[in-house]
Amino acid sequence: MFVYFVESKLRGSVVWVTGASSGIGEAVCYQLAKLGAQLVLSSRREAELLRVKKKCLEISNLENKDILVVPLDLININAHKAATDKVVEHFGRIDILVNNSGRSQRSLCVDTDLDVFRGLMELNYFGTISLTKHVLPHMIERKKGKIVTISSVTGFIGVPLGSGYAASKHAVQGFFNSLRIELGCYPGITVSNICPGPVQSKIVENAFTEHPNQPLESAGDQTYKMPAERCARLILVTAANDLNESWISDHPYLLISYFWQYAPTWAWWITGKLGQKRIENFKSGLVCAF
Ligand SMILES: NC(=O)c1ccc[n+]([C@@H]2O[C@H](COP(=O)([O-])OP(=O)(O)OC[C@H]3O[C@@H](n4cnc5c(N)ncnc54)[C@H](OP(=O)(O)O)[C@@H]3O)[C@@H](O)[C@H]2O)c1
Numbered sequence: 106m107f108v109y110f111v112e113s114k115l116r117g118s119v120v121w122v123t124g125a126s127s128g129i130g131e132a133v134c135y136q137l138a139k140l141g142a143q144l145v146l147s148s149r150r151e152a153e154l155l156r157v158k159k160k161c162l163e164i165s166n167l168e169n170k171d172i173l174v175v176p177l178d179l180i181n182i183n184a185h186k187a188a189t190d191k192v193v194e195h196f197g198r199i200d201i202l203v204n205n206s207g208r209s210q211r212s213l214c215v216d217t218d219l220d221v222f223r224g225l226m227e228l229n230y231f232g233t234i235s236l237t238k239h240v241l242p243h244m245i246e247r248k249k250g251k252i253v254t255i256s257s258v259t260g261f262i263g264v265p266l267g268s269g270y271a272a273s274k275h276a277v278q279g280f281f282n283s284l285r286i287e288l289g290c291y292p293g294i295t296v297s298n299i300c301p302g303p304v305q306s307k308i309v310e311n312a313f314t315e316h317p318n319q320p321l322e323s324a325g326d327q328t329y330k331m332p333a334e335r336c337a338r339l340i341l342v343t344a345a346n347d348l349n350e351s352w353i354s355d356h357p358y359l360l361i362s363y364f365w366q367y368a369p370t371w372a373w374w375i376t377g378k379l380g381q382k383r384i385e386n387f388k389s390g391l392v393c394a395f
Pocket residue numbers: 123124125126127128129130147148149150151153177178179180204205206207208209228255256257258300301302303304305306307308309311395
């Protein structure tokens with residue numbers, strides 16, 4: 106297969122990145138800015154989005170008008186239409202939607218309030234599909250566009266301490282895999298699901314715990330994870346090449362993903378053993394991988 110380089114495919118595109126204030130989304134924005142893409146930056150914290158915009162302008166040839174900051178709480182689906190209208194009014198089009206906003210979870214199912222499971226679905230699933238549903242008609246009108254969704258390897262594998270998170274990402278995978286088929290009559294509109302393993306970001310610090318507003322005591326060491334910049338680069342390669350799905354991870358998480366996909370009986374046995382260790386570590390106060 107011929108592989109397109111991101112530079113030639115994404116330059117000049119109008120790209121809307123949710124969760125642009127931190128971690129993977131922030132790193133994606135910096136790389137897109139350097140490539141010369143026009144950007145829409147969304148998340149809840151406007152001050153952080155303005156910080157990211159300032160840095161994008163410093164490292165690129167973009168001008169102020171090329172980067173639009175649209176503060177948006179993805180859970181507030183009533184705000185999605187106005188936000189979409191604002192973007193279309195400013196740029197006249199949306200070439201790529203990067204559905205990246207999301208939160209994770211660190212808690213045992215048995216100890217976790219139902220509201221936490223709801224919160225994970227409201228943000229990771231309903232927020233994501235609602236915004237997509239508002240952007241999609243604009244892409245259909247132009248018969249052109251890319252919908253790039255940051256799912257997770259937990260979109261197809263199970264993970265202890267993240268039952269609600271994995272469920273929300275499985276839902277995302279099911280939705281976008283089905284949407285891709287429905288869009289078969291629009292070959293110019295592509296749907297890419299990105300499945301990262303552990304990546305350095307604020308994801309653990311911001312994770313849901315047993316109760317909706319209870320922060321995690323410590324995020325622990327994140328340095329063993331893949332740098333967000335590497336993940337961002339591979340996200341853009343995925344988008345530029347219209348891949349249906351990409352797994353972005355170091356070993357052993359990538360190897361476990363392969364087992365889960367191709368040898369599930371082995372995967373269940375291995376993850377059962379590793380999972381018990383992870384739970385023991387969690388109960389003794391150690392922070393666990395992804
Ligand atoms: N890091 C990993 O190991 C990893 C692995 C697999 C998948 N992922 C996925 O990658 C995506 C990005 O996560 P990250 O690792 O970069 O974590 P992060 O550093 O915590 O960033 C999460 C982003 O989501 C935004 N966000 C949170 N709640 C929101 C809401 N209600 N409305 C709008 N935006 C909201 C945050 O911005 P505000 O706080 O400003 O709203 C922030 O910009 C997520 O979908 C995550 O599930 C991450």
